[in-house]
Amino acid sequence: MTTNYLLPRVFGQDYPRIVRAEGIRLWDAEGHEYIDSTSGAISVVSVGHGRREVADAIAAQVLRMDYVHDNEFHNEPAHALAEVVTSFAGGDFSRAVFFSSGSEAIESAIKLAHDYHRLQGNPARATVIGRKRSFHGATMFAMAAGDVSARKSIYGGYVSSATAKVPAPYCYRCPLGLRYPDCALACADELERTIQELGPDNVSAFIAEPIVGAAAPALTPPAGYYERIREICDRYGVLWIADEIVTGFGRTGLNMGYQHWNAQPDILVVAKGLSGGYIPLSGLIISERGCRALRGAPRALRPRADLPEPPGCLCCRARRRRDHRAGRSSWRTPRPRANTWRPVCVTWRRACPWWASSVARASCGAWSSSRIQVTKEPFPRALSVGRRVYERGLHNGLVIYQSGGSVYASDEVFISPPLVVSRADIDEIVERFGRTLEEVQAEVLEHAPAVPA
Numbered sequence: 001m002t003t004n005y006l007l008p009r010v011f012g013q014d015y016p017r018i019v020r021a022e023g024i025r026l027w028d029a030e031g032h033e034y035i036d037s038t039s040g041a042i043s044v045v046s047v048g049h050g051r052r053e054v055a056d057a058i059a060a061q062v063l064r065m066d067y068v069h070d071n072e073f074h075n076e077p078a079h080a081l082a083e084v085v086t087s088f089a090g091g092d093f094s095r096a097v098f099f100s101s102g103s104e105a106i107e108s109a110i111k112l113a114h115d116y117h118r119l120q121g122n123p124a125r126a127t128v129i130g131r132k133r134s135f136h137g138a139t140m141f142a143m144a145a146g147d148v149s150a151r152k153s154i155y156g157g158y159v160s161s162a163t164a165k166v167p168a169p170y171c172y173r174c175p176l177g178l179r180y181p182d183c184a185l186a187c188a189d190e191l192e193r194t195i196q197e198l199g200p201d202n203v204s205a206f207i208a209e210p211i212v213g214a215a216a217p218a219l220t221p222p223a224g225y226y227e228r229i230r231e232i233c234d235r236y237g238v239l240w241i242a243d244e245i246v247t248g249f250g251r252t253g254l255n256m257g258y259q260h261w262n263a264q265p266d267i268l269v270v271a272k273g274l275s276g277g278y279i280p281l282s283g284l285i286i287s288e289r290g291c292r293a294l295r296g297a298p299r300a301l302r303p304r305a306d307l308p309e310p311p312g313c314l315c316c317r318a319r320r321r322r323d324h325r326a327g328r329s330s331w332r333t334p335r336p337r338a339n340t341w342r343p344v345c346v347t348w349r350r351a352c353p354w355w356a357s358s359v360a361r362a363s364c365g366a367w368s369s370s371r372i373q374v375t376k377e378p379f380p381r382a383l384s385v386g387r388r389v390y391e392r393g394l395h396n397g398l399v400i401y402q403s404g405g406s407v408y409a410s411d412e413v414f415i416s417p418p419l420v421v422s423r424a425d426i427d428e429i430v431e432r433f434g435r436t437l438e439e440v441q442a443e444v445l446e447h448a449p450a451v452p453a
């Protein structure tokens, strides 16, 4: 047995050792092939693995100029990337700043929101309102702003109490027991109620994923939800931070996830698809209104000192140049595939009726099971339905993301393959995923028979 010096995420679990990656496929040391249908959990490697032009661009930039510190200098690639991403993000976004991880960018957005209020003479605005069933990262405040209880409970006293939560806009199992549209968007109004309860002068920002990633796969708020959120934030002077770490850069069929609604956030937090996993890179894209208020700041946010920003920025631009030459943008979901998963969901629901809820939006799809479809009662957590799907998937050569940390999590899985998937790749994913669900269904129903709808 070889000695293992690497601290694993979970002791005792067997992790295949990946030695090669190309396009949408991975190979382990034993020669097994996997389709990476999560783009590297989740939605990271949007342009696919092993792209030479990106590697070449990074290498060339490192040789030309590898690192300078923002305290003394600016650099050309960072300027150029800021210009590209602000215009790509739409709306009135006018500045960008870069970091190295999603969690770090989330923390920076929270700091920026605080600076914004402080400069307007409101330093007491220090509470951030997040949502149930959300994930914003693994650093301490990012964790506090999110709602993955399995992770938060471990760190107890370290997790900031300067946060509050409002219910998720989860129509399938509405936490308020209501039905859309009769509910009149009561879940959005919960934000107003919470602001009033905390006292508007204490609230800094509202943070949410436009369409939820890991914590509630593909949970999509109903029409009108973010328009209402915008109104409420404006009414109380609260900033709206959109965590676009999963949804940004074409993952949901539009440039940014917020664009599915008719309302613009104040700050976008981006990572993952921004660099496609080739280099650790994240950022904030800030609206003109936010920038105007920050102009008086004696010292704006500090990007990470040891971040090799030029290669990171260049890597992103290399992707775009190449994809424009090929007649498409890698930051945009190819239109013909935008609704790929919808018919797939219908077919699978017929084959595996206990996969009661499925959501499909452009290049991501999510499946959640119900033991009893009428009451939407989930399978017992101990059955680890999602875990079984993940493990069977690997066995069938398909990487599937299993959601974790919430009461329904064991039932939910997520697929978000690289945006460069071909029609033939999708057919293969569909075949492997369908086979996986059927196998798990047979296994689970032995232990917990489903009651037909």
Ligand SMILES: Cc1ncc(COP(=O)(O)O)c(C=O)c1O
Binding pocket: 041, 042, 101, 102, 103, 104, 106, 135, 136, 137, 138, 209, 213, 214, 243, 245, 246, 271, 272
């Ligand atoms: C929606 C969302 N926000 C924030 C993060 C944190 O990003 P990172 O892992 O780069 O710190 C993630 C990571 O999965 C995420 O999915």
